[in-house]
Amino acid sequence: MGSKFMITVRKLKLTIINDDETKRNEQYKFIRDSQYAQYQGLNLAMSVLTNAYLSSNRDIKSDLFKETQKNLKNSSHIFDDITFGKGTDNKSLINQKVKKDFNSAIKNGLARGERNITNYKRTFPLMTRGTALKFSYKDDCSDEIIIKWVNKIVFKVVIGRKDKNYLELMHTLNKVINGEYKVGQSSIYFDKSNKLILNLTLYIPEKKDDDAINGRTLGVDLGIKYPAYVCLNDDTFIRQHIGESLELSKQREQFRNRRKRLQQQLKNVKGGKGREKKLAALDKVAVCERNFVKTYNHTISKRIIDFAKKNKCEFINLEQLTKDGFDNIILSNWSYYELQNMIKYKADREGIKVRYVNPAYTSQKCSKCGYIDKENRPTQEKFKCIKCGFELNADHNAAINISRLEE
Template identity: 50%
Template sequence: MNIVKKIKIIINNPDNEIRKNQYRFIRNSQYAQYQGLNRCMGYLVSGYYSSNMDLNCEKFKEHQRKLTNSSSIFQDIIFGKGIDSKSNILQRVRNDFKNAIKNGLASGDRNVSNYRRTFPLMTRGRNLNFVYDENEKDILINWVNKIQFKCILGENKNLREVKSILDKVINKEYSVSQSLMYFNNKNELILLLTLNIQIEIEKYAPVKDRVLEIDFGREVPVYMSINDKPYIKKLLGDFSELNRVRLQFKARRQRLYKQLEFSKGGRGKKDKFISIEEFREKQRNFIKTYNHFLSKSIVEFALKHRCEYIYLKKLDKDRESKLPLYNWNYHELEEKIIYKAERKGIKIKKRDSLDMCDKFNENEYVN
């Protein structure tokens, strides 16, 4: 299982000039990666379309084989020394291209990824070496080119949890996977640390072939029922409450933009948009928290009734657009359900309406 922790880091070097050069190295490496990502994706997509969108034709296969670390598309890009950016770029672009194909690139339902200049810098887990300082007070990270970071953990409510996790990283109980670095809107350097944690699946004795069927309804956010006991069902969430919160967010957003209309441009323009970015972050956190509540409730319901499977009704783009919250992050909700269920030993399958029981499909909440 992978978990991600956000940690503020600073370069740990007393020499101001060296610090500036090292921060510049990170920014330049991030820019070089941005160039490489977009060139690499452009190369793949041009080959795909020139091959008449046929993934299996020999022309496209040969086109893909030519995409390597030594490809000419990388020739004039100055990558950061020691970061292994080319390999990270190739891996990322191939995965994103594969997902774009899977999600409807050929039919026009999905566009290819365009990477922003602020896209986080990818770094191998093996390049992040966590150690204690000599007083065992601070946690340091030895990175490439003799750059050393210090973790700024602060005094937030998750301090003990983060310290405990980093202790286990130092003691080799958790392994570090590919992680990300970026500068936030306050110009602080943030590490998105990805950790691989081996967790034993809890012993669980389900009723054989019992299925919890899930759909994202039109009357309620989530409707669920048991296949062999259709009278056992539950509704989760309230669209009226969600819409009330969304209207509050919308009104607040409009007020912020109205205030910006009367502000002058110039040196403080970037600072004026900080409030907008902070507001967007609050919106994202609300959606994330609500999806956590829904996914947790679904898995607990499945455990309570000893379900062997959870069937998620397939959600295509056309159907998603007809749901009341058409721009809600339903795919994030699906991911949270899958992650939590698999930890408990419940199998997840995505099914069409035909594979659901008749009682489920006849329900007024999902039709």
């Protein structure tokens, strides 16, 4: 794909989704059988090239070797007795792999006896084209990621919430789903614990070499009216409010009302299938609410990073908070802690440094003269310094103060 992309490989744990246990076991067997067929094909194709090479007195420019290499294709008779998995395109992938490995062996000393002919093991991962892996979310109200593969096999990506780098991995897979990252040739195998693993090859667009302005910092203030208010430290006129807390609280109120209705209905159902359905509906509401908040935070964090990139910020200053860092009901019900994590890993990808600063008095301090007094903030939205008379939107003033702090 050229130099505009960075290639990376991620390991994903997979499990096959199929309610029919017999069919699910057959699908696991399909993968093992396909892996074995590939093992046979790889070694047969390599032996054909090797024999032609040796018969040509190790001359890769000989007519015999060139003709043999040319005839190593999908229609080659050497594959006639091998049963390849339906839709795996293994013949083509085998030929490409063998030719590539043989040429590498030549370059690395095969002719001088410094390198042996490649011998493929039975456990060699099953190669698959990136176009055969179709990533998507299970449904609109789910954060489960599924992969549709060949032969009507559907995988679920197994990612525990306690797994290291959970958010970063989910962010990466979201970019695969929305098409920002391209999937290249990948491979599937069973590890020593018999767990199914996907070696996922990704082509990630390289970032443009835009130099940050030395010391330029974006301050991020969490507010009541706006989820985030951002401002530069060296040009306070460059600022922006991001999102609407009213929108957030309205949506959360709808989820709360749905939960209350279902909980009330549960009180009137003593048992049986009716109760099971109500419990399932209650669980679905919880999943939908969690996904809404996560999507909302993804949107807010992306806009913050885009603003920082556009203005070439070297740093982003975030308030040093904990998971229980807010008394305000709107803020405590909104996962700002999760938002901070999203900002952090997205900033890391862009080479922007995140600093966590002490937010003490940032809402009471005058960003012009530095005077601190709780009377400086007569209302939630208005800031007016009682010492110098400076007036400003309260969130804007706090964002300026946060932007000017250091760790």
